Amino acid sequence: MVHSMTAFARAERAGAHGTLSWELRSVNHRYLEPHLRLPESFRDLESAVREALRQNLSRGKVECTLRFDEANAGKPLQIDRERTTQLVAVAESVAALIRQPAPINPLEVLAWPGVLVADVADPQALNAEALGLFNEALTQLKAGRAREGAELARLLEERLDAMLSEVAALRQLVPQMLAAQRQKILERFRELQAELDPQRLEQELVLLAQKSDVAEELDRLCTHIAEVRRVLNASGAAGRRLDFLMQELNREANTLGSKAFDPRSTQTAVNLKVLIEQMREQVQNIE
Template identity: 80%
Template sequence: MVRSMTAFARVERAGAHGTLSWELRSVNHRYLEPHLRLPDAFRELEGAVRDALRQGLSRGKVECTLRFAEENLRGSLQVDRERATQLVAAAEAVAALIERPAPLNPLEVLAWPGVLVADVADPQALNRDALSLFEQALDELKAGRAREGADLARLIDDRLDTIGAEVAALRELVPQMLAAHRHRIVERFRDMQAELDPQRLEQELVLLAQKSDVAEELDRLDTHVGEVRRVLKAGGAAGRRLDFLMQELNREANTLGSKAFDTRSTQAAVNLKVLIEQMREQVQNIE
């Protein structure tokens, strides 16, 4: 099954010390590009979260936001003395560069992120809960990408059916179009009251048949349609392969249009290009 790169997931879990929630948003991108927003107390999770994303996804820009709403348990507040000391030292170093600096306000130091911390029982337990909840969110994101991927595959498959019908109809029309063109040439000569050389006429028709021979292009279109179906059925990270096949389909449709000598073949080439472009837009969202 192919998967879309567009999805959203949100999970939440309440615990003894507060409520954890993850929001994951993914959109299409050439490569896997994670963007993490974690509270300072959960920074050590970054490596594990990135590893989980690499194992679960292959492409897409993924925004991962963790929020922690802490419960007011009336516990004691603690000062991270090491962080506060570093902050004061940095402030004094800057103050030395300024003439008559304002005195350092202790409340401003306490307001700095990570200086004032609640007395939580086990920060490591919170990290484990957050990582476990992230894995649940990632599973939901992957399920959403799979559902949308299935919808995209159905849309592409419908257009492949239409392309197959266009190609089959054009195969049947080619002999009729050549016969009609031969008739027009004969009529033109008659209207001009010119002497019609049967040998010269046959030579011209042979040249026309060679220039307008689209059997190879039609065969390639059928082959590419079959390959797109195979890739969709195989699933996995198929986006780049499908994008390449869209380029090949478009190349054959362009060649078909350049060889067109009848309004019906011209219209068929236009119809094919429209269908291929519609598929290409959908393929851009496939992982």
């Protein structure tokens, strides 16, 4: 079963000390590329989050954002007096070096990290809760990628069916097209009233048939289509393998077009290339 690289997940949990929320967004990318946005007090989680992503995802650019809204309503604000005193002293020392310093703004002092003392829970317990919530969000993200992957697989299967129909129709037409081409050459010679060497003419017709023989390309197209279906139904990451198979399908369609000697075979080659390009665009989103 294939998975998409595009998905979104959000998980939120309210507790005694505030509300934790994770937002995970993933888009297609050649490799697994995590981008983490964590509050400073949760930086210790970074390695665990990266490892969880590595264990569960193979490819995709994944943005992980953690927010923590502290529940401080109704609680008195407290300051770290020692840190505040040090901060003011340093500010006054700097002001002494300036000719006309601006007065110290108390609100700017309060905004300095560590001045306000928050009533928070045990950091280790809060980190464990945040990591558990992240795993919930990651499970949601994987489920979303699986659902979209199933839809991508369905779209690819539809186009594979269309390709097989094109190949089957051309197989039936090839003998008719070769016979028509043979008759056209014979009529051209008769119009020119040229003296025909039957043996030489037969050699030329055989050579034309060989150059126009597309059975090998049609067989390889069927083989690649079967392989695409096998990869779609297999487990594990499939995007790179499918991308390679799209290149091989396109190669056979190009060869088919170069051998075309009838408008119907030319149209078949064009139709196949359109279907392959549609699949290639979808494959770019598969993990």
